[in-house]
Amino acid sequence: MFYSRAFARLLRAWPGRQTLGPYRFLPVFFVAGAALEYLMIHWKRRVEEICQEREKLSVFQEHDIQIRVNKPILSQLHQ
Numbered sequence: 363m364f365y366s367r368a369f370a371r372l373l374r375a376w377p378g379r380q381t382l383g384p385y386r387f388l389p390v391f392f393v394a395g396a397a398l399e400y401l402m403i404h405w406k407r408r409v410e411e412i413c414q415e416r417e418k419l420s421v422f423q424e425h426d427i428q429i430r431v432n433k434p435i436l437s438q439l440h441q
Contacts, residue, residue, distance in 0.1 A: 378386035 376386055382388075
C-alpha cells in the first residue's frame with residue numbers, strides 16, 4: 363500500500379480532530395462535489411459542440427442547395 367510521510371503529516375495537521383473526528387474531511391468532499399456539479403452543468407462537452415456545428419452546417423447546406431436549384435433558373439432568365 364502507498365504510504366507517504368508528507369501525506370500522513372497533512373492528515374494529522376488537518377484541524378478539527380478533537381471536535382469532528384473522522385468527519386473533519388467532510389467539508390472538503392462537499393466542496394469538491396459542488397465544484398464537480400458546477401463543471402458538469404456549465405462546461406460544454408466536445409460532443410455537444412460537434413452536434414451544434416452539424417446543425418449549423420446542415421442549415422447552411424440546405425440554404426446552399428436552394429441557391430443551387432435557383433441558379434439555373436436565373437441563368438435562363440438572363441439568356
